[in-house]
Amino acid sequence: MMTCHEPAGAPPRALTIAGSDSGGGAGIQADLKTMLEFGVHGMSAIVAVTAQNSVGVHGVWDLPAEAVRGQIRAVVDDIGVDVVKTGMLSSAALVALVAGELDRTRAPVVVDPVGVSKHGDPLLAPDAVDVVRRELLPRATVVTPNLDEVRLLTGVEVHDAADLPRAAEALLALGPAWVLVKGGHLRGDAVDLLTDGTSRFLLRGPRLDRRHTHGTGCTLASALASRLAWGDTPEQAAKAAKDYVSGALAAGFPLGAGIGPVDHGYRHRR
Numbered sequence: 372m373m374t375c376h377e378p379a380g381a382p383p384r385a386l387t388i389a390g391s392d393s394g395g396g397a398g399i400q401a402d403l404k405t406m407l408e409f410g411v412h413g414m415s416a417i418v419a420v421t422a423q424n425s426v427g428v429h430g431v432w433d434l435p436a437e438a439v440r441g442q443i444r445a446v447v448d449d450i451g452v453d454v455v456k457t458g459m460l461s462s463a464a465l466v467a468l469v470a471g472e473l474d475r476t477r478a479p480v481v482v483d484p485v486g487v488s489k490h491g492d493p494l495l496a497p498d499a500v501d502v503v504r505r506e507l508l509p510r511a512t513v514v515t516p517n518l519d520e521v522r523l524l525t526g527v528e529v530h531d532a533a534d535l536p537r538a539a540e541a542l543l544a545l546g547p548a549w550v551l552v553k554g555g556h557l558r559g560d561a562v563d564l565l566t567d568g569t570s571r572f573l574l575r576g577p578r579l580d581r582r583h584t585h586g587t588g589c590t591l592a593s594a595l596a597s598r599l600a601w602g603d604t605p606e607q608a609a610k611a612a613k614d615y616v617s618g619a620l621a622a623g624f625p626l627g628a629g630i631g632p633v634d635h636g637y638r639h640r641r
């Protein structure tokens with residue numbers, strides 16, 4: 372276990388361990404843009420490279436295990452981290468590797484258990500799901516599944532907001548400290564539920580009728596992670612993250628022929 376001292380005058384340090392989205396709307400690119408907006412120093416360990424645009428994911432190349440391990444150790448062992456966020460981890464072997472590397476730090480970990488892209492393209496191998504369940508979720512400070520990922524991880528089907536507590540309980544049984552179930556795919560208001568099994572917070576936003584939603588999940592998890600790095604409670608961090616993603620989604624713009632990105636820089640353009 373490495374311990375590092377946060378240097379006086381430096382911003383909090385955030386590490387994203389995730390996939391690269393060449394289109395710049397999701398993945399590592401969304402994470403680093405979001406981290407900049409929240410005033411933390413963003414760092415990355417790239418797990419897989421995707422050839423991706425507004426229409427779909429056209430190719431996925433996993434990095435060799437030693438490249439993933441090397442990036443994480445280079446950051447954690449020298450610079451230090453105040454928070455870790457994980458996103459697309461691609462394969463069973465890489466999920467296991469990342470889960471093991473998390474033991475090198477005591478920083479909080481936000482796990483976004485990315486399963487498929489908005490276009491429906493797979494970003495996690497089927498045999499990796501059980502490794503996420505057994506090895507990654509017990510290490511999570513907060514896990515942020517969408518409704519498809521809830522079904523994949525627990526088998527629980529969420530049809531409306533009344534089903535969210537049952538989904539959260541099934542996830543908490545897998546070992547994370549907190550669960551943020553995202554109801555972005557529900558009908559009606561976009562309601563998310565944050566709970567540790569004792570406290571329960573409903574985060575409610577009006578449903579925005581927008582086509583350009585690429586990157587919402589990565590953005591929410593990175594904003595949440597950034598606020599945790601500043602010392603927010605999970606409740607404070609989740610509320611700030613929800614506000615930011617709502618603003619970014621409202622300002623999402625068309626790029627390419629398909630689903631455009633949320634606007635990470637919307638606060639500079641209003």
Ligand SMILES: Nc1ncnc2c1ncn2[C@@H]1O[C@H](COP(=O)(O)OP(=O)(O)O)[C@@H](O)[C@H]1O
Pocket residue numbers: 516517518553554555556561562563576577578579580581584586587588589591613616617620
């Ligand atoms: N159409 C929408 N209007 C308002 N908020 C939304 C909408 N779609 C998603 N959100 C919000 O964006 C965040 C990400 O949710 P979601 O899109 O479900 O995640 P993912 O990108 O992992 O599928 C959540 O806070 C969710 O409530």
Ligand SMILES: Cc1ncc(COP(=O)(O)O)c(N)n1
Pocket residue numbers: 389390391392397398399421423458459485487488489490494584585586587588589
């Ligand atoms: C590399 C990478 N990571 C995550 C997502 C999920 O984002 P979305 O659900 O908005 O497609 C993605 N499409 N690509």
